[in-house]
Amino acid sequence: xxxxxxxxxxxxxxxxxxxxxxxxxxxxxxxxxTVAMLDExxxxxxxxxxxxxxxxxxxxxxxxxxxxxxxKQSSDDWSGFADLLxxxxxxxxxxxxxxxxxxxxxxxxxxxxxxxxxxxxNQPDMIRYPYEVMDxxxxxxxxxxxxxxxxxxxxxPLDGHCNSLRLLRTLHxxxxxxxxxxxxxxxxxxIEHRDGGFRMTTAAGEVRxxxxxLAAGHDSARLAPMVGLSAPVRxxxxxxxxxxxxxxxxHHPTVYVRQTDEGGVMIGDSFEEAGFDxxxxxxxxxxxxxxxxxxxxxxxxxxxxxxxxxxxxxxxDGFPIYEESQxxxxxxxxxxxxxxxxxxxxxxxxxxxxAAGGLGDRFAPFSARRFHVPQAA
Amino acid sequence: MFRRLxxxxxxxxxxAFTIDGRPANARAGxxxxxxxxxxxxxxxxxxxxxxxxxxxxxxxxxxxxCLVTIxxxxxxxxxxxxxxxxxxxxxxxxxxxxxx
Numbered sequence: 001x002x003x004x005x006x007x008x009x010x011x012x013x014x015x016x017x018x019x020x021x022x023x024x025x026x027x028x029x030x031x032x033x034t035v036a037m038l039d040e041x042x043x044x045x046x047x048x049x050x051x052x053x054x055x056x057x058x059x060x061x062x063x064x065x066x067x068x069x070x071x072k073q074s075s076d077d078w079s080g081f082a083d084l085l086x087x088x089x090x091x092x093x094x095x096x097x098x099x100x101x102x103x104x105x106x107x108x109x110x111x112x113x114x115x116x117x118x119x120x121x122n123q124p125d126m127i128r129y130p131y132e133v134m135d136x137x138x139x140x141x142x143x144x145x146x147x148x149x150x151x152x153x154x155x156x157p158l159d160g161h162c163n164s165l166r167l168l169r170t171l172h173x174x175x176x177x178x179x180x181x182x183x184x185x186x187x188x189x190x191i192e193h194r195d196g197g198f199r200m201t202t203a204a205g206e207v208r209x210x211x212x213x214l215a216a217g218h219d220s221a222r223l224a225p226m227v228g229l230s231a232p233v234r235x236x237x238x239x240x241x242x243x244x245x246x247x248x249x250x251h252h253p254t255v256y257v258r259q260t261d262e263g264g265v266m267i268g269d270s271f272e273e274a275g276f277d278x279x280x281x282x283x284x285x286x287x288x289x290x291x292x293x294x295x296x297x298x299x300x301x302x303x304x305x306x307x308x309x310x311x312x313x314x315x316x317d318g319f320p321i322y323e324e325s326q327x328x329x330x331x332x333x334x335x336x337x338x339x340x341x342x343x344x345x346x347x348x349x350x351x352x353x354x355a356a357g358g359l360g361d362r363f364a365p366f367s368a369r370r371f372h373v374p375q376a377a
Numbered sequence: 378m379f380r381r382l383x384x385x386x387x388x389x390x391x392x393a394f395t396i397d398g399r400p401a402n403a404r405a406g407x408x409x410x411x412x413x414x415x416x417x418x419x420x421x422x423x424x425x426x427x428x429x430x431x432x433x434x435x436x437x438x439x440x441x442x443c444l445v446t447i448x449x450x451x452x453x454x455x456x457x458x459x460x461x462x463x464x465x466x467x468x469x470x471x472x473x474x475x476x477x
Contacts, residue, residue, distance in 0.1 A: 245425040246475040
């Protein structure tokens with residue numbers, strides 16, 4: 001039974017029931033808050049159901065060392081997070097951290113990649129982590145099935161992956177066990193800040209809470225200005241192909257190809273600016289399939305069982321936004337495109353801070369105020 | 378146990394093939410799935426995740442429950458392939474192997 005709190009029925013309302021919202025709701029409830037999680041209906045864009053399931057570190061954070069550190073922290077905490085979920089729910093989200101590869105098909109690409117990794121690690125305040133630039137023969141010892149076109153690649157022992165659909169299911173089961181009030185079909189139409197709390201007009205009635213967290217992915221762009229925040233996110237489409245299940249042969253995830261815990265091979269990593277359109281483009285699917293076959297020729301033997309397109313939630317610089325409203329204190333926004341990688345942070349670090357009342361200086365670099373610069377004349 | 382209609386039993390030419398290395402007989406025109414059923418094999422595989430037994434269900438290419446290894450290639454839909462003389466059909470235990 002939830003207890004009334006200042007300003008509303010709940011201590012916190014989390015708006016959004018995807019991976020970011022669910023991880024936050026789980027962490028908030030674990031920190032003793034009474035929580036409602038307001039989700040849309042099945043017409044929502046739902047990137048959490050379409051992603052590639054990497055828990056990925058290498059290469060992230062060029063331009064914002066704090067993001068690289070934040071990502072590394074989540075990767076370091078992921079195993080303990082998965083254990084907590086398993087102890088609570090009995091469900092295994094299949095997190096593995098065997099280290100990940102970024103294979104390359106030309107010397108030029110390999111050199112550019114090596115430069116990127118070096119520049120990333122040369123940033124001031126960078127929390128460095130191990131990685132290697134490998135030539136073809138070194139790479140082939142780890143990935144014996146690479147094709148003749150692969151010239152080498154980069155490796156980082158921190159990279160891993162999980163079963164992201166099971167992660168979402170597990171978080172939903174976990175928040176249920178923690179007493180979170182999950183409310184589907186509660187698209188938030190309007191948010192008002194008054195009497196020290198928040199009133200949300202939703203498709204299924206009013207909900208009141210003392211604090212709110214906008215974790216609505218694409219819809220946070222619409223919601224944030226209602227509470228004096230901004231979340232300038234745009235959709236970026238990516239295609240994914242999945243093959244039939246096969247006996248494990250690919251023991252490390254790569255950015256482009258990974259084998260799931262259940263044996264299917266996922267092929268991905270396309271980027272298209274296509275607005276809110278999840279239509280599958282056969283030309284793009286075939287391009288990523290052909291590239292995957294250059295990396296691993298034996299994939300050409302496998303049957304494809306499913307393919308889809310999903311929409312990343314991207315800010316202008318690609319880094320997350322975490323911020324508390326200055327004009328409506330108690331309203332927070334959390335948005336990123338790495339809801340899988342950062343799930344451990346959202347659950348174990350960010351949620352307890354929101355429960356305790358504030359984000360603190362560490363999160364200043366993640367404020368959307370970084371986008372509020374005057375346009376050049 | 379499945380039985381052939383009598384007119385099919387006598388009309389069509391016999392085709393010799395193997396199931397898991399053992400000699401078996403089908404009739405010309407049989408799909409691999411039909412030939413397995415006619416030979417008393419009702420479970421042609423078990424599933425990659427839970428290991429549950431599966432057998433041909435729809436016989437028209439939709440259910441993917443008749444997957445078998447045919448001449449060394451895994452996960453073929455038995456109902457969509459005609460049995461041929463000398464064909465090696467193997468029931469499938471779990472996941473396909475990518476190298477075969």
